[in-house]
Amino acid sequence: MTQKRGSDATLAPVHSGALHSGEGAASEGKEPRTARGRRTLRAILDAAAAEFGEKGFHEGSVSGITRRAGVALGSFYTYFDSKDAVFRALVRDMSDQVREHVAPAIRAAPEQIAAERAGLEQFIGFVRKHKEIYRIIDEAEFVDPESFRLHYQTTAERIEKRLKAAAERGEVRSDVSDVHAWAIMGMNVFLGLRYGVWSEDAEASAVADTVAEMLARGLSAK
Template sequence: MSERRSEPAERGEAGVNPDKMPRTERGRRTLQKLLDAAAAEFGERGFHDASISAITRRAGTALGSFYTYFDSKEEIFQALVRYMSEQLRDHVTPLVQAAPDEIGAERVGLESFLGFVREHKEIYRIIDEAEFVDYASYRRHYETTVERIRQRLEAGAARGDIRADAGEVHAWAIAGMNVFLGMRYGLWDESADIADVADVANDLLANGLKKRD
């Protein structure tokens, strides 16, 4: 059985220790290069085979720059999970907020998620490995994702867009559907039209599996 780490210390933007957050634009660019390089390194090689030196080579930065922001490989991995979760949130949120109603919001949310996965396939390997490398980050990723869905459902119910009892269980069900559709049509198969996939899933969400007349 793998050891599951305790809850990490509170982190700032992109999961970086607040004491190590860059104060300049140049520093912020360097930090982003390191995180993007870490995403590529962990995504291709996995946590255990990845190395700090390989991350800095990919980033085109000096090894010393790494330690300006992170103390270890574990720490940048932890920050990367938060960073990728925030990237996904920032990609999806403006689109769902512009939707005309809650059913439409869930449709565009899924479609934009599928598009994100196709552009960032490494997210699945990184999040899956987080279960064993840093369980607190793994759990936080899914809990914060579901909480955003739950809040959307609650707002949609208050507007009268959807059933009044929509809540946490419904939010977890939607998240589970999205995760597996992302795996099938974002990660494994790029031939499908993601708009069509989102239409089918959204019809299921809106109308269920009841036989139609």
């Protein structure tokens, strides 16, 4: 009972409803130093999400990104070394955005099953507004395998950590493991694809209820 639930969640500030600041996204030595610079960087990342989400990495271009962002080509290279660099930054940025979007609901939940339920509901909601996230993260498997792997490994580790903290508090079975974490992540990814990206024919809350009921019994302390 020593760990506070949600203590594993990101320590970064949560931008309520807004996009992630993009901090740390620029290429090495190119971090923006002013608020205006940070806004430009953010605009470039959002434009990159639209460009790569619509055209894919190979067809997408730096000029397409700067056109969407309404910035000069020189501004792009002020912050990023290349198309590869902005794609890599974008994968990490989207990974951060998802985490920051779901974290408050997970932290606010009264116990761990409710937390997992809230996390899934928020995730489906996020995906519905950012359908390009699947295409971008999935394409990373080919364009930038390291970012792809890092995204899923850190997500699974975060889930495992919060399950183990919940086990210490007696909220879930004591032997929760990496297998449970990967199972939950896999469920969430495919439920997000099916009920977030491909079709919105079910309420996110109803999908989350069904999963939470299965987990409540499947992971119960006894």
